[in-house]
């Protein structure tokens with residue numbers, strides 16, 4: 082049997098608790114700034130027009146069936162996913178130093194990477210994650226027996242990057258540690274290193290022989306430019322690192338529930354690199370087989386249809402610019418309204434930060450007040466999902482923040 086001493090009651094996932102409280106609120110002015118999913122200007126989920134097109138193409142294809150995908154997933158999807166992340170002209174792809182496995186979205190890719198490292202990594206079996214990071218990183222790695230440690234990331238004063246703290250901790254970590262990095266649109270802070278800072282990080286990571294693990298959930302969604310959002314990953318590859326990348330198509334295709342993702346292992350340039358990667362692919366296939374046997378087809382088929390058609394691809398880029406552009410507009414509007422209202426403090430961080438989230442600097446009591454008095458819902462740490470803002474609710478949000486800040 083399983084008494085409470087052996088299976089204690091687990092706390093509710095804070096995000097799902099927040100979503101429940103929002104749903105139960107009957108106020109017409111309620112605003113959901115918790116959810117990490119894109120919303121249009123009417124606070125509705127948005128099916129990307131290019132996804133709708135791909136969907137129609139798939140539905141009208143009489144050849145399609147529901148057979149199993151190969152263990153490593155749809156090749157037409159994984160090969161394009163690799164080109165998207167690494168660049169179509171990547172020397173790593175040309176040298177056959179990349180192996181890619183389709184996964185259960187970004188979460189599955191992080192998990193497969195963690196599992197692979199847990200089984201095969203002979204360096205320091207500790208992963209250093211940013212403080213804070215996407216909360217799931219902690220449990221994904223600890224569940225497979227990898228120790229989780231943190232490096233400083235967010236400077237509470239500037240609400241920007243604590244680059245000194247970050248580099249000091251990564252320098253001080255034992256050699257050959259695993260370093261988890263968000264290449265763009267850091268969750269939850271919205272704060273990214275500059276390209277110059279990435280270059281400095283690469284120097285330290287190289288010196289310490291650390292192993293870079295990139296978790297990329299927002300390519301194209303952050304700046305609207307797919308290459309720019311992948312520039313950190315591409316730079317590290319240019320520098321000859323052996324590394325892994327977890328790639329999610331949840332946000333950039335709006336395919337949240339379809340679970341389309343990919344895991345990439347990139348070998349360092351070496352005479353035997355292609356053989357190394359072949360060995361690694363064989364082990365990844367075994368891990369995948371025992372976990373999920375075969376990845377789900379639908380989301381990968383949608384993404385593959387778009388990624389393999391130049392016309393649809395450029396429409397997708399347009400859709401990405403719509404999403405990222407609306408979010409950037411909301412950042413500008415929120416900042417300028419807070420400044421117009423002479424809200425105490427500085428608000429430049431709202432427009433300096435990028436991607437889905439902003440770390441506002443609001444305190445826990447302020448967050449509570451916003452929820453209880455103004456029906457505005459956000460996580461306790463003061464993170465807001467920018468996609469929850471729109472031209473209808475932004476005045477209410479700015480005025481409420483003005484009032485709770487003092």
Ligand code: PMP
Pocket residue numbers: 117185186187188189191215263268296297298329330331337342
């Ligand atoms: N990593 C990070 C940093 C994320 O923010 C997310 C999405 N919240 C994911 C991975 C994975 O999301 P999904 O499994 O939905 O692709």
